[in-house]
Amino acid sequence: MAQTAVKPVKLVSVPTNWKTWLGVVPFFLFAVLFLFLPSLRLFTASFTSPEGTFTFDNIIQLVSAPFIVNAYKLSIQISAVTALGGGILGFLMAYSVTVGGLPKPLRSALITFSGVASNFAGVPLAFAFVATLGRQGFITHILRDYFGLSIYDAGFNLYSFAGLSLVYMYFQFPLMVLIMAPALDGLKREWREAAENLGASTTQYWLKVALPVLLPSILGAMILLFGNAFGAYATAYALTGGRIGIVTIQIGAQIRGDVLYNPGLGYAMAIGMVVIMAISLAGYSWLQAKTERWLK
Amino acid sequence: MSYLSLSNITKQFGDTVVVDDFSLDVEKGEFVSFLGPSGCGKTTTLRMVAGFEMPTAGRITLDGADITEKAPNQRNVGMIFQSYALFPNMTVAQNIGFGLGVRKEPKEMISQRVEEMISLINLENHANKYPYQLSGGQQQRVSLARALAIHPQVLLLDEPLSALDAKIRVSLRAEIRAIQKKLGITAIFVTHDQEEALSISDRIVVMNAGLMEQVGTPFEIYNFPQTQFVANFVGSLNTANAEVSDPVKGLLNVDGVQFITASDIKSRKKGDAIRVSVRPERFSFAFEEKKENVLDCTIENITFLGSVVRIQVKIGEAKFNMDTFNNPFLDLPKIGSKEQVTCSREAVLVLDE
Amino acid sequence: MSFLSRLRRVPFWSWIWFLVGALYFILPLFATFEFSLTWDPAIPFKAYQRSFADNKFWETFIYSNVLAVATIIFSIVLIVPTAYWIRLRLPQARRIVEFITLMPFVVPAIILVFGLIRIYSTPFSIPFTDIVFMQPLTNFKAGTNILIVSGYMVLAMPYMYRSVDTGMRTVDIRTLTEAAQSLGANWFVIISRVILPNIRSALLSGALLTFAIVVGEVTLASFLGVNAFGPYLFLLGQHRAYEPAALSFFSFLLTWLAMGLIQLVSGGQGQAAGAH
Numbered sequence A: 001m002a003q004t005a006v007k008p009v010k011l012v013s014v015p016t017n018w019k020t021w022l023g024v025v026p027f028f029l030f031a032v033l034f035l036f037l038p039s040l041r042l043f044t045a046s047f048t049s050p051e052g053t054f055t056f057d058n059i060i061q062l063v064s065a066p067f068i069v070n071a072y073k074l075s076i077q078i079s080a081v082t083a084l085g086g087g088i089l090g091f092l093m094a095y096s097v098t099v100g101g102l103p104k105p106l107r108s109a110l111i112t113f114s115g116v117a118s119n120f121a122g123v124p125l126a127f128a129f130v131a132t133l134g135r136q137g138f139i140t141h142i143l144r145d146y147f148g149l150s151i152y153d154a155g156f157n158l159y160s161f162a163g164l165s166l167v168y169m170y171f172q173f174p175l176m177v178l179i180m181a182p183a184l185d186g187l188k189r190e191w192r193e194a195a196e197n198l199g200a201s202t203t204q205y206w207l208k209v210a211l212p213v214l215l216p217s218i219l220g221a222m223i224l225l226f227g228n229a230f231g232a233y234a235t236a237y238a239l240t241g242g243r244i245g246i247v248t249i250q251i252g253a254q255i256r257g258d259v260l261y262n263p264g265l266g267y268a269m270a271i272g273m274v275v276i277m278a279i280s281l282a283g284y285s286w287l288q289a290k291t292e293r294w295l296k
Numbered sequence B: 001m002s003y004l005s006l007s008n009i010t011k012q013f014g015d016t017v018v019v020d021d022f023s024l025d026v027e028k029g030e031f032v033s034f035l036g037p038s039g040c041g042k043t044t045t046l047r048m049v050a051g052f053e054m055p056t057a058g059r060i061t062l063d064g065a066d067i068t069e070k071a072p073n074q075r076n077v078g079m080i081f082q083s084y085a086l087f088p089n090m091t092v093a094q095n096i097g098f099g100l101g102v103r104k105e106p107k108e109m110i111s112q113r114v115e116e117m118i119s120l121i122n123l124e125n126h127a128n129k130y131p132y133q134l135s136g137g138q139q140q141r142v143s144l145a146r147a148l149a150i151h152p153q154v155l156l157l158d159e160p161l162s163a164l165d166a167k168i169r170v171s172l173r174a175e176i177r178a179i180q181k182k183l184g185i186t187a188i189f190v191t192h193d194q195e196e197a198l199s200i201s202d203r204i205v206v207m208n209a210g211l212m213e214q215v216g217t218p219f220e221i222y223n224f225p226q227t228q229f230v231a232n233f234v235g236s237l238n239t240a241n242a243e244v245s246d247p248v249k250g251l252l253n254v255d256g257v258q259f260i261t262a263s264d265i266k267s268r269k270k271g272d273a274i275r276v277s278v279r280p281e282r283f284s285f286a287f288e289e290k291k292e293n294v295l296d297c298t299i300e301n302i303t304f305l306g307s308v309v310r311i312q313v314k315i316g317e318a319k320f321n322m323d324t325f326n327n328p329f330l331d332l333p334k335i336g337s338k339e340q341v342t343c344s345r346e347a348v349l350v351l352d353e
Numbered sequence C: 001m002s003f004l005s006r007l008r009r010v011p012f013w014s015w016i017w018f019l020v021g022a023l024y025f026i027l028p029l030f031a032t033f034e035f036s037l038t039w040d041p042a043i044p045f046k047a048y049q050r051s052f053a054d055n056k057f058w059e060t061f062i063y064s065n066v067l068a069v070a071t072i073i074f075s076i077v078l079i080v081p082t083a084y085w086i087r088l089r090l091p092q093a094r095r096i097v098e099f100i101t102l103m104p105f106v107v108p109a110i111i112l113v114f115g116l117i118r119i120y121s122t123p124f125s126i127p128f129t130d131i132v133f134m135q136p137l138t139n140f141k142a143g144t145n146i147l148i149v150s151g152y153m154v155l156a157m158p159y160m161y162r163s164v165d166t167g168m169r170t171v172d173i174r175t176l177t178e179a180a181q182s183l184g185a186n187w188f189v190i191i192s193r194v195i196l197p198n199i200r201s202a203l204l205s206g207a208l209l210t211f212a213i214v215v216g217e218v219t220l221a222s223f224l225g226v227n228a229f230g231p232y233l234f235l236l237g238q239h240r241a242y243e244p245a246a247l248s249f250f251s252f253l254l255t256w257l258a259m260g261l262i263q264l265v266s267g268g269q270g271q272a273a274g275a276h
Helices: A018-045 A057-064 A066-097 A104-117 A123-133 A138-147 A161-185 A189-197 A202-230 A234-240 A247-256 A263-294 B042-050 B092-102 B107-120 B136-149 B166-183 B194-200 B218-223 B228-233 C003-009 C012-037 C046-053 C055-088 C091-106 C109-120 C141-170 C173-182 C187-198 C200-215 C219-223 C229-239 C242-266
Strands: B004-013 B016-026 B031-035 B057-062 B077-080 B154-158 B186-191 B203-208 B211-216 B238-246 B251-254 B257-260 B273-278 B294-304 B308-315 B318-325 B338-342 C132-134
Touching: A018 A263, A018 C055, A018 C091, A018 C109, A018 C141, A057 A066, A057 A263, A066 A104, A066 A161, A066 A202, A066 A247, A066 A263, A066 C012, A104 A161, A104 C012, A104 C200, A104 C242, A123 A138, A123 A161, A123 A234, A123 C012, A123 C229, A123 C242, A138 C012, A161 A202, A161 A234, A161 C012, A189 A202, A189 B077, A189 B136, A202 A263, A202 B092, A202 C091, A234 A247, A234 C229, A247 A263, A247 C109, A263 C091, A263 C109, B004 B042, B016 B042, B016 B057, B016 B211, B031 B042, B031 B194, B042 B077, B042 B154, B042 B186, B042 B203, B077 B136, B092 B107, B092 B136, B107 B136, B136 B166, B166 B194, B186 B194, B194 B218, B203 B218, B203 B228, B211 B218, B211 B228, B228 B273, B238 B318, B251 B273, B257 B294, B308 B338, C012 C046, C012 C242, C046 C055, C046 C242, C055 C091, C055 C141, C055 C173, C055 C187, C055 C200, C055 C229, C091 C141, C109 C141, C109 C219, C141 C200, C141 C219, C173 C187, C187 C200, C200 C242, C219 C229, C229 C242
Parallel strands: B031 B186, B031 B203, B077 B154, B154 B186
Antiparallel strands: B004 B016, B004 B057, B203 B211, B238 B251, B238 B273, B251 B257, B294 B308, B294 B338, B308 B318
């Protein structure tokens, strides 16, 4: 090791004084400049009319204008459906590679794949699904040619609610796998053995011990999934070109759109989103704390 | 026929033999300990009684019924784990009532039994607490109550005290023993701690590398170890190389010093190399006239261990430890001084390797 | 053999769930790949040849990679000392900093970008005067680059902080630091030769997740008017059919390679999950 002339730093742990806080100043400065100030600015901007005067109109529209309320409804529905669907599928997959007894190598393969897929959003994902379930898609053709089922005649449309949900699921359930695999590892073998030893069947063990223990993690993860879908913009935009009226697309259209243009309203919608996200994050933190307490 | 009987149990994982031809009969109400180093097969044997492992060969019978292939949840044996294994989502009372609940017992019966168990372990004020709110010792008592609540035919304890502090370990071990005696329940206790096994058991099974080394009461195991392993593992032991000088009279030569032993060495020949063992507390200073094993020695080192003072002496070229009880008026010799120590011929053990 | 243990031996349902999920993963990728090959049956990789022959592709792709590298470097410079200082000296700041690192989850990219534009499209002036000491960041190239890298740092913050913090927890940074201090090391030596090497795999994991987020990112890049890979791919998709499919598959492979690298280097320990 290189010898340096500098004195070794002191080992004594003194009570924290204001100088200790200097160490985190760069971080806080960054957060203020690039996270809090912009958010705050949007908040004030949402009280501005297109003419630049102060107004409550935007906030009032937020809860009264049907197209805005519908946008929120649609966003919440898509987020809830994909959080639930992705949550269930993700949980089952995480189960299969952890306590489910599948060979070990499958686990690391799945975790790696989930890491990729949970970040595989936006334009490439949209193209992938067009190639799969679009009118000329791979699966569409297989179903038509081999099973005589034309999904588009049956009412399916990739650019609709159902289609977008299927696309979102692609990054939703890998995220669930990533969160649930460690949680499932936290199930101690002894709990299962103790339950069996006391006469419980496998079903009784899952209903009375494993699922209750996992419930906060599962709900917490699903809240994250909800937020994950709620804030998504690029995927929906790339897939539908802005034709589906979810909140994020409406915000983009209000602020930058050619037809609709009312930035103040867009900012108000953004604040509405922040509020919903903040509520779900609070729920997530609460459940997280509960789980940590149990599993100490 | 005995109450719990393991006959010729063998367990293999792949090519590794973990338990080899293990046979044991346990009487009703008996407290038996499996003692041995980690990896000796003691826990695997216990888990086969619980049903978590299936023997590769052999039978297990309990109260006349063959339970070898019964599922663990059909066996009615209570198990206590090293890590407590309390269900974190349930209160103390719910944990204790779990076994009865899954048996669909009536509610009143469950709550009555839970109350009974809670007072048995003296946790009356903690019935509605969650495991994370309890200390380790309290959690293990709850786990004991949970296992006992189902009226198990046998109680299995897998190193239940290993995760606890030294003081609590001693008090809880007395409590476990008292409850076991009071209920008259049959118990098997796995431990790697010889003091624990000696203090709590009716009988001890010493195991090593999947094999049963010796079965006996704590008194027998400590005072009459049959193998070198048992003597070494239980209590402390001095061991030295020796040479047989007279097999009939039992005379041995340890580095030029003559020892006499009561062990039977008639089958050996003069000049055979053997190992000789003496427990440290069997040595004493030779103050009065003794006829045998009066040995000249040099004091090498003195270590203070609390209730015991350990003195290292050099006899010939071999070093031995000698333990003597501490008291404030003890007149300890100086390091380097020449003394004489002695031990009876029964204390000089020649053991099977 | 008991029913229960037999059941545990053949994980029938586990296989079913796993295969269902695996199909969901693989089918869209396979379909994309298959589609990208159908352009011209005579030249199977025509879509790839055309894509890679386009200068715009290389320009935007390289630019996005530069942005990713910049984001990773600045994130490490910002987050490693912060996380380290909190573990070592300032545990009372832990909750607030963790809260802040979760904030990007509350403020999604589409909102963040408009906030950034709102603030930094006005000139910096001394309050209550007309004296302008800096032009709006959105008005010049370097300014836009600062904005977009900062935005990406915010988006990557939850991943980066969690990776680094987990890495520091597993190697017990406090004891390592005290050991190094007692041997006479100074802060520079401690950080560069003790801390960083020990959280190497955590850093790599955070870095590659950041990489995966930045390279294909569209929202920030398009609203800030930056010629990055994401907007390029998006525009391409409006006019062409086969090239976007080829590039989508290519970008997936690239991300996958990166993630495989995490597994390889960290032995499967470095995976961080967090808000998307």
